[in-house]
Amino acid sequence: MEKNLKVTENKQSPAKPDEEEIKPFVFKQKEVKRQYATTQIPTKVFALGGLEEIGKNTYVVEYDNEIIIIDAGVKFPDATMLGVNAVIPDYSYLVENQKKIKALFITHGHEDHIGGIHYLLKQVDIPVIYAPELASALVRDRLKENKLTGKTVVKEYVADDIWKSSNLRVSFAALNHSIPDAFGILVETPNGNIFSTGDYKFDWTPLGHYTELNKLAAMGDKGIELLMADSTNAEVEGYTPSEKGIIENIDQLFLKAKGRIMITTFASNVHRIQHIIETANRYGRKIVILGRSIERIIKIIRQMGHLKISEKEFIKPNDIDKYPDNQIMVITTGSQGEPMAALSRIATGKHQSVNIKPGDTVIFSSSPIPGNRADVERLTNRLTRVGAVVIENSANNKIHSSGHASQEEQKLLFSLLRPNYFMPMHGEFRMLKKHVETAESVNLEPGHGFVMANGDVLELLNGHAKVEKRIEADAIYVDGKDMTGQASNVIRERDILSRDGLISVVVSIDSQTNKLLSQPKIISRGSFYVRDSGNVIGESINIVTNAVLEVLNSPKPTFGAIKQAIKQSLSPYIFKTKRRNPLIIPVILNKKPSDK
Ligand SMILES: [Zn+2]
Ligand SMILES: [Zn+2]
Structure with missing residues (x-):
């Protein structure tokens, strides 16, 4: 009581501050003692893809005569890229420095991280690819499809594996994402340690494995010279909701649905696909899979034993009418309203075996990617017109969650790692920029964040970082089987033709x-x-x-x-x-x- 009175007095007479009375408890985080080897050779870090875009993630760490690559992704063309099958990075630098390449490390099995591998292997020899279990299975499947199995060796790594070369040491930390087996990669170099998150979020009730927080904290104590982190949700405030809550909400919709259920989600959200199928099975619904990308991922997770559901629970689309409506669940591609995807064809009556009938519930366990909103609206209108009850993700029902960290999780990452320098990655320019601001609000020293473009080379040397050189890193458009870059001209012409x-x-x-x-x-x-x-x-x-x-x-x-x-x-x-x-x-x- 007396104390309170005194404080009030102080406020009224600021001329006589009583410092002894107000002594906030300040806990200072342990200072990181960074150590560097004595070397004149810088560690170079750059992206061939993944900066100022979401897609074709391909990052390179180079020291002296050694190069390691982290991820080799592809980007899917948008509607303006007429006739383009895929967009990949320009691999010229890797072709020219072929001899230095020691290995390719994969963070997780999403297309924007592994989808470029079969293009890369056609131009560059990669002695070995290290990938986590699921990503390994996906990569092997893709190599087989492209008759490239003999071109390289795919080796699985687990959380505690360590890889070493003359100058580099690589280790891993399990992180949460929307696919099982997602890892962050630590590269120790003579000029300090580099940590790349790959794609991540912090989920305290994940559907898959837990984040190895202990490892992240230990890395932070040892000193992170450069952090490269996922910027996808840099503009999203708060926390990304947990996957567990999402699947529970979907379960509620299963409980209510009287007729058939058709559910669409991203083929990349492996955890959710897995749990949707298990939910259907629990409610005694037969499973119909529509769409090649979902079919492929289900085939692989079943082969790996991650989905223990007997073959007879899966039925062919043609057999859908042999079962009562309340014993059917269709899982399908097309959550973005893509006109050629199964769901759009169903909505327009163009699918060969599945139609909408009154009483069907269509669940969008997804959200429209910016730019696709109009297509999705057209699709939901069509579905409603032919009699379906359409349920989309909203703040009330929460049936979709991103696989990427929002701002508060990004802050947690900085609290754990306390990097000296920061290179935001995996995001459009404004996301990268916002990510640096978030980092500075926590503990990043102003001026230590590098918003870079593909091809900008960041050099780390004895505790200093600078961007000086640029290397060739244009986007290459793949048109059919051509990947020489010739297609880029053709695409420019098609673009002119379509407009003018x-x-x-x-x-x-x-x-x-x-x-x-x-x-x-x-x-x-x-x-x-x-x-x-x-x-x-x-x-x-x-x-x-x-x-x-x-x-x-x-x-x-x-x-x-x-x-x-x-x-x-x-x-x-x-x-x-x-x-x-x-x-x-x-x-x-x-x-x-x-x-x-
Ligand atoms: Zn991903
Ligand atoms: Zn990604």
């Missing part, structure tokens, strides 16, 4: 006499409406005629020069009048000498 169309310019010349034989022809496809463009066509013909004549009258006219002149003269005019940048294709018809 094409103009073909046909000119007939006589290369013997260097004469223009007739008026050039202009053909527009998808660029502008010719019938309403009389003047534009007429003027285009004039422009092309003048440009071609100018070349023909020059001392040494070539076909190349004529084509160039057509493009350069016509392009600005079309842009000025039509606000279009069409692909201009000059076609030159030359009078054969024999015609003379």
Whole structure:
């Protein structure tokens, strides 16, 4: 009581502060004593993919004549990349430094971390790939599919394994994510220790294994020179909800559903797929799997013994009508409204064996990825129109949770690891930037966070870090089987075609006499409406005629020069009048000498 009074008095007379009265208890975290080997050679760290994007994660740690790679992912094309099958990093640096490569380490079995391996192996020799159990199975399956099994060795690692080379030492820490067997990777180098989280979240009631918090804390005590951490949810406040709660909420929906249940989720969420199938089995529902990616993952986890459900519980889509409605559960791809996925085809009545009927419950255990919202809405509308009860994830029912750490979990990571430097990864630019801000709010020294782009090389040397060099790290578009990068040009052309169309310019010349034989022809496809463009066509013909004549009258006219002149003269005019940048294709018809 007396004490309170005194404090009040102090407040009223700040001129006489009584410091002895207010003595906050301050616990200071143990100072990290960082030790560095005496070396003039820097440790280099860079990404070939994974920065300013979510996808194609490929990180490289290099010291002297040794390189290790962490993850080799792929990125799936968005709707603007016409005809592209996949996007991979430019592997030129690895091709050039082939001899230095010691091993590829995989953090977990998601496509954005392993989906590039079969492309990488076609260009680069990787002596050995170390991956956790499930990822190993997925990688082996993919190598078999691509007839690359003989190209490398895939070895499984477990939590306490250690790998060593002349200068590097690699060890692992189990973390939570949406797939079993997710690990963070510690690389000890002469210039300090680097920890890469891979993808992670902290889940105190996980469906799979626990996070090895003890290891993280011990690493922090030993000193982390550079932390590379998952930035996917850097902009999301709070904590990512636990998977256990999600599956319990889905269980409630099973309890209520009277008819058939169709449930869609990400094929990457292996834990959830596993538990959805177990839930269906518990409620006596036969399981129908639709969609290749989900089918593949279920096949593999069953082979590994992670899903102990007898074969007879799985039925073929064709047999769906042989069972009462309340004994059916369909698990399907298409949670993003992808038009070719099973769920969209079901909704539009185009699926060969499954239709929607009144009484069906369709559960979206997912959330639309930004950019897909309109597609998902179109799909849910269609499903509702044909009689389904559609249940989407919301704040009330919580039937989906991200596999990535939100801000409060990111803060926990920094409290544990206390890194000297930080390189946010696995995120768009604004996520990377926000992640640095979060880190600085905990314990990262200002200026010690590096928001880098693919190809930026971070050099660590004797306790200092700097970004100086850049290496080639453009995106390579894979079109069918071509992965030379040639496809990148084709894709650029398709992009122009889709937006601005094409103009073909046909000119007939006589290369013997260097004469223009007739008026050039202009053909527009998808660029502008010719019938309403009389003047534009007429003027285009004039422009092309003048440009071609100018070349023909020059001392040494070539076909190349004529084509160039057509493009350069016509392009600005079309842009000025039509606000279009069409692909201009000059076609030159030359009078054969024999015609003379
Ligand atoms: Zn992942
Ligand atoms: Zn990922």
